[in-house]
Amino acid sequence: MKILVSAKRVVDYNVKVRVKPDGSGVDTANVKMSMNPFDEIAVEEAVRLKERGVATEIVAISCGPAACQETLRTALALGADRAILVDTDAELQPLAVAKLLKAIVAKEQPKLVIMGKQAIDDDSNQTGQMLAALLGWPQATFASKVEIAGERATVKREVDGGLETVEIGLPAVVTTDLRLNEPRYATLPNIMKAKKKPLETTTPAALEVDVRPRIATLKVVEPPRRKGGGKVADVAELVAKLRNEAKVI
Amino acid sequence: MTTLIIAEPGSATLQPATLHTVTAAQKIGGDIHMLVAGSNVAASAQAAAKIAGVAKVLHADAAQLAGTTAENLAATIVPIVRSGGYSHVLAPATGFGKNVMPRVAAILDVAQVSDIVAVESPDTFVRPIYAGSALATVRSADSIKVITVRSTGFDAAPAEGGTAAVESAPVAADTGLTKVTGQELSKSERPELTSARIVISGGRGLGSAENFKLLESLAAKLNAALGASRAAVDAGYVPNDYQVGQTGKIVAPDLYIAVGISGAIQHLAGMKDSKVIVAINKDPEAPIFQIADYGLVGDLFKIIPEFQSALG
Numbered sequence: 284m285k286i287l288v289s290a291k292r293v294v295d296y297n298v299k300v301r302v303k304p305d306g307s308g309v310d311t312a313n314v315k316m317s318m319n320p321f322d323e324i325a326v327e328e329a330v331r332l333k334e335r336g337v338a339t340e341i342v343a344i345s346c347g348p349a350a351c352q353e354t355l356r357t358a359l360a361l362g363a364d365r366a367i368l369v370d371t372d373a374e375l376q377p378l379a380v381a382k383l384l385k386a387i388v389a390k391e392q393p394k395l396v397i398m399g400k401q402a403i404d405d406d407s408n409q410t411g412q413m414l415a416a417l418l419g420w421p422q423a424t425f426a427s428k429v430e431i432a433g434e435r436a437t438v439k440r441e442v443d444g445g446l447e448t449v450e451i452g453l454p455a456v457v458t459t460d461l462r463l464n465e466p467r468y469a470t471l472p473n474i475m476k477a478k479k480k481p482l483e484t485t486t487p488a489a490l491e492v493d494v495r496p497r498i499a500t501l502k503v504v505e506p507p508r509r510k511g512g513g514k515v516a517d518v519a520e521l522v523a524k525l526r527n528e529a530k531v532i
Numbered sequence: 533m534t535t536l537i538i539a540e541p542g543s544a545t546l547q548p549a550t551l552h553t554v555t556a557a558q559k560i561g562g563d564i565h566m567l568v569a570g571s572n573v574a575a576s577a578q579a580a581a582k583i584a585g586v587a588k589v590l591h592a593d594a595a596q597l598a599g600t601t602a603e604n605l606a607a608t609i610v611p612i613v614r615s616g617g618y619s620h621v622l623a624p625a626t627g628f629g630k631n632v633m634p635r636v637a638a639i640l641d642v643a644q645v646s647d648i649v650a651v652e653s654p655d656t657f658v659r660p661i662y663a664g665s666a667l668a669t670v671r672s673a674d675s676i677k678v679i680t681v682r683s684t685g686f687d688a689a690p691a692e693g694g695t696a697a698v699e700s701a702p703v704a705a706d707t708g709l710t711k712v713t714g715q716e717l718s719k720s721e722r723p724e725l726t727s728a729r730i731v732i733s734g735g736r737g738l739g740s741a742e743n744f745k746l747l748e749s750l751a752a753k754l755n756a757a758l759g760a761s762r763a764a765v766d767a768g769y770v771p772n773d774y775q776v777g778q779t780g781k782i783v784a785p786d787l788y789i790a791v792g793i794s795g796a797i798q799h800l801a802g803m804k805d806s807k808v809i810v811a812i813n814k815d816p817e818a819p820i821f822q823i824a825d826y827g828l829v830g831d832l833f834k835i836i837p838e839f840q841s842a843l844g
Contacts, residue, residue: 299797300662308798309666321779377634378643401779405661407646409788412634421709422602424631427772436714441772442600443627443726443781449601455675461762462772497643501656501669509804511823518838521810521828529808529825531730531787532754532843 284340284431284453286329287391288363289384289398289410290345292354296403306502318354320466321399323361324459324481327466330362337431340364342391346383348372352482360469366482368512371494373487377405379494381413386490388418393454395436400425400458403420411458421451427462450496533562533654536613537586538605538623538632540569541576545801546583549624549681554585554689556681557622559651563587565616569608571598577698584693590701597703599712600628606635607704610660613640618676619654625782626726627681631811632821633680642674649685663778683726684784684805718771720758722748725774728757730787731804733776734769737792737813737832741769747835750840759783759803761793762787777802792832795820812836 294300295315303310318326332338343358345351346369357365369383388396401408415422423429423438427446430437431453440447441460469477487494515521525532535557540547546568548621553837556566564585568577569592577591590612596604610772613636615619621636623629644835649667650658657669657679725731732751738744744764751758758779776783778801788806793799795811803809804823811824814831821827828835 294662296798300665302666309662365842376643378638378641381638403663403778406663406778407644408630409634409637409644409646412631413638413644415603416606416635416638419774422631422635423710424602425627440600441627442715443773444719445715445771445773447599447712447716449599450711450713451709460768497672497674498645499671499673501671503661503666503668506660506664509809509823511809511825512821512827514821514827514829515827518828518835518842521826522839522842524826525787525808525810529787531808 284338284395284418285340285342285393286320287388287393287396288325288329288343288358290322290326290343290354290358291399292316292345292347292403293319293403293404294350296320302503302505306471308500308503311316318357319399319402321401321459323466324463325397325399326358326361326363327464328459331464332431333362335509342367342393344369344384344387346371346375346380355482356477357469359480360474361467362520365480368482368484369487369490370484371487373494374496375494376496377407377409378413378497379492380410381417382492383487383490383494384414385417386492395453396456398456398458400460412455415456421455423449423451423455424458425460426457427460429463474486533619533790534616534650535560535562535564535620535622536618537564537566538609538621538629539566539568539576539580540624540626540628541570541573544575545579546576547624547626548688549626549683551583551688552683552686553622553681553692554583555686556648556651557620558585558689560620560654562619563826565590567592567609567612569597569605571595579691581696581698582692582694584690586694588694589696589698592701592703594703594707600631601710601712602632602635603707603709604704605632606639607707609636610639611704612701620677620679622679622681625682629680634676637678640676640678642676642678643672644678644680645670646671646680647682648679649682654734663797664804665797682782684782687718706723718773722751723755723757725757725759726781726783729785730754730756731759731783731785732756732789732791733759733761733793734764734791735793736763736767738764744769746836750836752841753843761799790820791836793820795823
């Protein structure tokens, strides 16, 4: 069984992002970039399925500028077998990415696509659901456990009230939540090996996908700063302030 | 210009997030219709008809719409959107809305604007990005705007005062793509996290699931909901539905009490719009203190019982 996994390149989750003074966006120049953490979980899940003998091949995809090759090399070092970069400097929005992935699915014919539930830059939480819709496939979003048996998958999903278990037929799209697994670190020998694994490049034009954005960003600002830093000496003062000053208890 | 709101049905009535979505729709302007789709959701449809500002309720009821299965819901929603000529389709940005709305948008071949916190005009909205580190003002060029609404950005519309007619809506045939086979829902005496007036959240500092009970009795005293940081959920102290943060629940109660939480940006993203924030942590350098109105440095295992008895 072939599995496709997504690997989006995003600003590293430890970086404190800064809004550009001209309000055009956030500053991503000279900022550490990494694989979207939810995509790391997706890659890890695929690798575990391969280790269990369920998956036979893992193909990692990234859409974006040439620098996404780094992200794909990370996916290869974690255990993906080969990688595809959809090379473009254009701004990509979730619907466009879903269409690019759909075109790749048509070529690769995977049984399963595993993706992060959201990317930690635009926080959209859309692409997996959109891909499933475009393909007419089932979607098991926010997965915290995935079990595959033949042509079916049983997925435990994180929902607002707790957990929900769904049964889906394959092919399908699964999106990962935090508790699905704990991704491994790439070892040095695997990083070296990853350099030799195949990485193919294509473009939106070659895939015949119109990626023009539907949404224009007019401005980006910093949120109003919260005036914090107040301290109380003890519980008595805390309770008095909550009662008499804040009047919330 | 007419907006269709996809209501999130509950067991007896609508989920409160739906009421906040109504307010967002009012800011957009035009008529507001509400689709209540699910299995055995007549009570929710009746509740929808009473919401002030809702002009018409569409009620789609079928066994295959049970649970939160996006496939059958989207198949039912899309023809209603097309035939109704709706300009906007809104849903709360809850687990329910996040699951189904992108599927609806993709079938309609339109973009989705996720998690809006303000409406500037019928096509321009404000949404947080980078875990709330920035606010983006975005304009959608699509003919149908598919939007999810963050509840903390909008007040709840009055649940009473409306007299909308309830019409039954056509349900699409079962796609057969997904079957819900089980649910493990957390049972709690406490109020629901996203709509509670007071929230007490625990972090890694609690140290164990056993210790989390300390917070339970304080929460009972304050009639507060219980939440947690990602670290506490990952450590298994509490179930996943307690998680407050960028990828968990977004809350903005009158009072948020963070106990043993250091305050990673991913956690702050889920609670920094709370009216009053209390932080209790033994590390005076913990980032949570920078946004807290009342910080108390000390051992939570001493402070929490003291706090509880001080409440009388």
